[in-house]
Amino acid sequence: MSVADIVAAEGWPGFRARETETLISVTQPGAVIATGGGIILAPVNREFMRQNGVVVYLNAPVPVLARRLEAFPEADQRPTLTGKPISEEVADVLAQRDALYRETAHYIVDASAAPERVVTLILDALHLATAS
Numbered sequence: 001m002s003v004a005d006i007v008a009a010e011g012w013p014g015f016r017a018r019e020t021e022t023l024i025s026v027t028q029p030g031a032v033i034a035t036g037g038g039i040i041l042a043p044v045n046r047e048f049m050r051q052n053g054v055v056v057y058l059n060a061p062v063p064v065l066a067r068r069l070e071a072f073p074e075a076d077q078r079p080t081l082t083g084k085p086i087s088e089e090v091a092d093v094l095a096q097r098d099a100l101y102r103e104t105a106h107y108i109v110d111a112s113a114a115p116e117r118v119v120t121l122i123l124d125a126l127h128l129a130t131a132s
């Protein structure tokens, strides 16, 4: 079942409730959880992630994010949040969420780099987290 199917059947509140349940059920020591971008909207999710994990915010500028999403929209997994064109949607949504990403993250990584570089930056952050 895709995200679009869940939203069509249950609305965004239904999806968000399942998202919280899933976050809690998949969390275990050593697991890497690539959450959806909306995970930080619920205070309970933010609190849970900070308490139980090392949270990394993959930060990139709006034009970079918009270009990547336009190349592979995957509309079934990322149904529109606002009904606006992608670059406008990304700008609006990021403006609303950036402070929440920052307050939830233990580390902020520059995700505008190539994937291999982003992986190195994440590993550096995780090594820092286990060293301290």
Ligand SMILES: Nc1ncnc2c1ncn2[C@@H]1O[C@H](COP(=O)(O)OP(=O)(O)O)[C@@H](O)[C@H]1O
Pocket: 034, 035, 036, 037, 068, 069, 071, 072, 111, 112, 113, 114, 115, 118
């Ligand atoms: N560092 C990167 N460099 C180039 N393209 C990337 C990078 N990170 C992600 N992408 C591309 O951006 C799109 C969205 O990335 P994805 O990891 O699926 O993000 P999310 O899980 O937040 O939806 C995908 O098409 C992916 O290949």
Ligand SMILES: O=C(O)C1=C[C@@H](OP(=O)(O)O)[C@@H](O)[C@H](O)C1
Pocket: 003, 035, 036, 037, 038, 039, 077, 078, 079, 081
């Ligand atoms: O930002 C959001 O609100 C969402 C992002 C999606 O995940 P990705 O960030 O993996 O695309 C997915 O959870 C859902 O479509 C909602």
